[in-house]
Amino acid sequence: MEVIIERRYSEAIFPLHALLLAGTVPLFLGAALSDAAYASTYEIQWSNFASWLIVGGLIFAGLALLFAIVDLCIPSRRRARGAGWYALILLITWVLGFVDALLHARDAWAAMPAGLALSVIVTLLACVAAWFGFCTPRIGGMK
Amino acid sequence: MKPGLFMAVALSALLAACGGDTQPAQYGAAPELPKPQRGLLPDMVIAKPAEWGDKLPTVPEGYTISAIATDLKIPRQTLVLPNGDILVAEGRGGGAPVLKPKDVIAGYIKSKGTSPVKGGNRLTLLRDADGDGAYELSTVFADNLNAPYGLALVDGSLYVANQDALLRFDYQEGQTKASGGPTKITDLPSAINHHWTKSLAASADGQTLYVGIGSNSNITERGMAAEVDRAMVWQVDARSGAHKPYATGLRNPTALAIQPGTGQLWAVVNERDEIGPNLVPDYLTAVQEGRFYGWPYSYWGQHVDDRVRPQNLEKVASAIAPDYALGSHVAALGVTFSNEAMGSQFADGVFVGEHGSWNRADPVGYKVVFVPFRDGRPAGPPVDFVSGFRDSDGTTRGRPVGVSVDPRGALIVADDLSNTVWRVAPARSG
Numbered sequence: 001m002e003v004i005i006e007r008r009y010s011e012a013i014f015p016l017h018a019l020l021l022a023g024t025v026p027l028f029l030g031a032a033l034s035d036a037a038y039a040s041t042y043e044i045q046w047s048n049f050a051s052w053l054i055v056g057g058l059i060f061a062g063l064a065l066l067f068a069i070v071d072l073c074i075p076s077r078r079r080a081r082g083a084g085w086y087a088l089i090l091l092i093t094w095v096l097g098f099v100d101a102l103l104h105a106r107d108a109w110a111a112m113p114a115g116l117a118l119s120v121i122v123t124l125l126a127c128v129a130a131w132f133g134f135c136t137p138r139i140g141g142m143k
Numbered sequence: 144m145k146p147g148l149f150m151a152v153a154l155s156a157l158l159a160a161c162g163g164d165t166q167p168a169q170y171g172a173a174p175e176l177p178k179p180q181r182g183l184l185p186d187m188v189i190a191k192p193a194e195w196g197d198k199l200p201t202v203p204e205g206y207t208i209s210a211i212a213t214d215l216k217i218p219r220q221t222l223v224l225p226n227g228d229i230l231v232a233e234g235r236g237g238g239a240p241v242l243k244p245k246d247v248i249a250g251y252i253k254s255k256g257t258s259p260v261k262g263g264n265r266l267t268l269l270r271d272a273d274g275d276g277a278y279e280l281s282t283v284f285a286d287n288l289n290a291p292y293g294l295a296l297v298d299g300s301l302y303v304a305n306q307d308a309l310l311r312f313d314y315q316e317g318q319t320k321a322s323g324g325p326t327k328i329t330d331l332p333s334a335i336n337h338h339w340t341k342s343l344a345a346s347a348d349g350q351t352l353y354v355g356i357g358s359n360s361n362i363t364e365r366g367m368a369a370e371v372d373r374a375m376v377w378q379v380d381a382r383s384g385a386h387k388p389y390a391t392g393l394r395n396p397t398a399l400a401i402q403p404g405t406g407q408l409w410a411v412v413n414e415r416d417e418i419g420p421n422l423v424p425d426y427l428t429a430v431q432e433g434r435f436y437g438w439p440y441s442y443w444g445q446h447v448d449d450r451v452r453p454q455n456l457e458k459v460a461s462a463i464a465p466d467y468a469l470g471s472h473v474a475a476l477g478v479t480f481s482n483e484a485m486g487s488q489f490a491d492g493v494f495v496g497e498h499g500s501w502n503r504a505d506p507v508g509y510k511v512v513f514v515p516f517r518d519g520r521p522a523g524p525p526v527d528f529v530s531g532f533r534d535s536d537g538t539t540r541g542r543p544v545g546v547s548v549d550p551r552g553a554l555i556v557a558d559d560l561s562n563t564v565w566r567v568a569p570a571r572s573g
Contacts, residue, residue, distance in 0.1 A: 042452040044366040051243045102183040105245035107364040107417055110181065110450040 018069035020060045021133045027057035028126045032119035050105040061094045086132035093125040167295035169424050170524050174468035176373035186504045190256035190539035201531035202567050211278040212564040216263025218557040220545035222294035235262030235308035236290030236339030264288045268319050286319040293343025304341035306334035319459045326521055329384035335359045344399035347439050352379040362415050362450045363439045374438045388441040392436035398478040400536030411475035416502040419516040428465035437462040460499050469523040472500035473508035484552030486569045492516040496543035509533035511543050
């Protein structure tokens with residue numbers, strides 16, 4: 001039997017890169033939940049929480065994106081299929097997250113309801129990016 | 144796909160989203176009010192501070208202007224005493240905590256357009272003993288105050304509105320220094336103090352004081368709980384310190400004045416930002432007792448502001464429109480009634496000090512205007528009285544705040560960017 005190891009990445013994702021990528025998800029998720037709480041209670045503190053969580057998400061996603069771009073740019077590293085998609089989705093996540101941050105800089109309800117919708121979209125995108133990013137090589141895959 | 148290129152394109156598209164703005168005729172009783180609008184970024188054009196050098200502000204022909212005090216510590220409001228001495232309140236209040244990332248960034252950008260000097264927290268007395276228009280004496284009348292702003296004098300009582308308390312000093316004509324510490328009449332709302340200035344006016348009989356208290360936010364973004372006792376004018380009993388709201392819904396009543404003859408209270412009020420270059424007009428209004436002027440639920444009467452949750456349509460239905468629009472974002476911070484000694488053209492009306500805009504691509508304000516009155520009401524467009532504070536390239540040498548009319552025929556203008564007090568007077572013939 002022939003065993004094929006598919007290389008999603010040259011090797012397993014670098015630990016710091018993994019930490020940043022994984023951390024992006026709960027930060028944006030927290031923002032989306034806080035937005036939902038603000039929308040249902042009109043309690044402004046939830047909106048403040050969302051604003052900071054988005055900034056956190058942008059920092060984590062931005063640094064993870066730097067890792068991804070560096071990975072793509074180093075020719076000596078053999079890349080697996082999907083690495084390019086991962087970087088692109090993470091980039092889109094970051095750009096929409098930045099737009100979300102600007103929306104949240106509007107005062108009070110002016111951030112809504114677009115802010116909530118975008119926070120949910122960015123959270124989903126962050127999940128997809130993390131999924132692609134963590135598709136590490138597995139031994140035993142059959143083809 | 145080149146990620147860097149994509150990002151650059153996306154960013155420049157975002158930045159280009161800020162719209163242009165033409166300025167409609169936005170003064171008087173029925174200003175044109177466009178629809179609210181805001182791009183992803185608010186318009187921000189901040190003054191670029193510069194020295195006056197040999198330059199002077201521009202005044203109408205037949206008038207002269209001179210700096211009667213310089214190197215002050217953030218002069219805000221002035222008061223002309225009966226003997227002609229001038230008191231200047233100096234200070235910088237506020238210190239509202241940062242709540243959102245936006246507060247960090249916007250706070251930094253806005254601070255570039257103000258003086259770096261530390262607020263004096265004092266009253267300075269200026270004296271022109273020989274009446275030549277040069278104020279040779281400049282001395283500290285009282286210090287250790289807390290961001291003093293509003294000033295009023297009635298019958299030997301000098302009232303000072305700190306950012307957190309209303310104080311009274313005994314005053315005798317000719318004094319150059321307070322004879323003792325102040326007596327506290329009442330505390331004033333000071334939690335957070337987003338809009339910290341406490342404006343002040345006194346009724347002619349000295350029984351009643353009016354204190355203008357600004358809102359704790361632009362438009363409730365610090366929560367409704369922060370707005371208790373904010374955005375209103377208090378009526379304070381001068382003796383007991385007891386207070387009650389006199390009029391409410393006034394977002395930031397930055398200066399108050401009593402109309403000579405009628406005793407009517409007038410105010411200039413700074414309205415809300417971030418819904419477009421031509422919303423909402425700052426205004427001048429007679430303050431009607433017991434009435435509600437809209438903030439935060441609505442503006443200019445009953446135009447609902449959708450940024451406020453929960454809404455309150457009952458309050459909106461009770462809101463009245465103010466009397467006279469001064470233009471959006473001009474930031475009116477001073478108002479005073481004129482008199483005959485200012486010259487026939489400027490005898491009947493009010494002077495308004497306009498600190499100048501930040502939330503407008505095409506800046507406005509940065510001048511002192513005269514609003515002519517007829518039969519005790521504003522009549523006609525505002526006329527520039529002192530201008531030349533800001534060049535079209537953004538270079539800004541001064542920003543007017545408080546204005547006071549000296550009964551002998553001069554307008555006193557505090558400038559908190561160049562830390563100067565200006566005096567504008569009709570040129571003496573011969």
